[in-house]
Amino acid sequence: MSRFREELRIVPRNAWIVGWLVYLGLATLLGLVSTVGHDPGLSKMPAVGKVFFAAGIPIFLFMLVLLIGYVYADAKRRGMRYVMWTLLATFIPDAIGVILYFLLRDPLPTSCPRCSTLVKHGFAYCPQCGAPVEIACPQCRRAVERGWQNCAYCGTKLPISGPSQSAA
Amino acid sequence: MNEHAEIRELLSLAAAGALRREEEERVARHIHECAECTAEFENWQSLAAGLRRLPTPQPPAGLVERTRARTAWQLAAEGEQRWNHGVLIFLVLFGWTLTLASWPVVRLVSGGLLGWLDPGFEHTWIGLVGYTALVWVTGGVAAAMLALRRRRERRLA
Numbered sequence: 001m002s003r004f005r006e007e008l009r010i011v012p013r014n015a016w017i018v019g020w021l022v023y024l025g026l027a028t029l030l031g032l033v034s035t036v037g038h039d040p041g042l043s044k045m046p047a048v049g050k051v052f053f054a055a056g057i058p059i060f061l062f063m064l065v066l067l068i069g070y071v072y073a074d075a076k077r078r079g080m081r082y083v084m085w086t087l088l089a090t091f092i093p094d095a096i097g098v099i100l101y102f103l104l105r106d107p108l109p110t111s112c113p114r115c116s117t118l119v120k121h122g123f124a125y126c127p128q129c130g131a132p133v134e135i136a137c138p139q140c141r142r143a144v145e146r147g148w149q150n151c152a153y154c155g156t157k158l159p160i161s162g163p164s165q166s167a168a
Numbered sequence: 169m170n171e172h173a174e175i176r177e178l179l180s181l182a183a184a185g186a187l188r189r190e191e192e193e194r195v196a197r198h199i200h201e202c203a204e205c206t207a208e209f210e211n212w213q214s215l216a217a218g219l220r221r222l223p224t225p226q227p228p229a230g231l232v233e234r235t236r237a238r239t240a241w242q243l244a245a246e247g248e249q250r251w252n253h254g255v256l257i258f259l260v261l262f263g264w265t266l267t268l269a270s271w272p273v274v275r276l277v278s279g280g281l282l283g284w285l286d287p288g289f290e291h292t293w294i295g296l297v298g299y300t301a302l303v304w305v306t307g308g309v310a311a312a313m314l315a316l317r318r319r320r321e322r323r324l325a
Binding site: 003007026030053057060063064067088092093094095096097098099100102103104107108110111112113114131132133134 | 233234236237238241244245247248251252255256259260262263264265266267269270272273303304306307310311314315318
């Protein structure tokens with residue numbers, strides 16, 4: 001539950017405002033259509049059903065707006081292309097854009113142990129102070145993963161005890 | 169294994185100070201009576217003393233911080249992976265709920281426009297199936313395009 005609250009805090013305030021406006025607007029529209037409209041299905045519906053219809057369905061749109069706001073803020077903090085992802089989450093219907101975002105998003109950036117700058121995942125050195133943040137290939141200095149026998153970028157044989165951790 | 173052989177196994181540990189009190193006392197009693205073990209114990213003691221005099225290698229600067237940051241990052245990544253599984257299940261259910269919930273709204277707000285475009289489309293089930301298929305095919309095409317783009321970016325990296 002605490003994780004859920006933490007993630008909810010990422011949603012920007014503007015997304016909450018837009019979400020409530022969308023909810024109220026759609027609820028009002030559906031309320032009007034269900035009371036004064038001429039739809040045969042709706043006119044037979046009891047009053048409770050109409051209220052549920054007008055107040056319940058816009059909740060999903062409200063949630064979608066919050067999810068889009070989350071995608072915007074989360075992609076930004078991960079150093080991803082947040083405008084593109086926000087547009088995809090908005091225009092691909094039925095939250096499919098949001099699903100794609102969760103499937104393809106980058107890992108969270110790591111914090112530099114020396115200057116605390118957020119460093120994008122995959123960088124071997126801090127771009128601000130040059131401190132090593134990941135294990136790097138001794139030859140090409142690119143970040144390598146634990147368990148690799150050879151560097152995936154230049155093909156250098158990596159030491160068994162682990163690649164170079166040489167400080168800048 | 170007799171007493172002598174057992175004590176010989178413990179001599180190196182005794183010299184390193186790694187035995188329990190009762191074991192230490194047992195070794196001391198045996199050494200007092202056995203010249204061979206006394207000589208071996210003295211050898212071990214001088215070796216241990218020599219090792220203690222060697223300079224202690226210092227870890228590179230920032231290694232502890234780096235390891236701590238790396239561990240914290242790995243824990244966060246594992247937590248996020250578990251969280252992502254739950255979120256994806258929720259989102260798929262949410263996506264389908266949104267499809268089903270938005271259909272009556274589309275039908276109602278369009279004011280019969282769909283029926284005007286094609287009278288057969290007004291039949292709820294045909295319309296719903298068509299609408300759902302259109303939405304998920306759009307999503308599938310977008311997913312395929314993004315996956316291709318990502319693969320190309322990785323190749324260029």
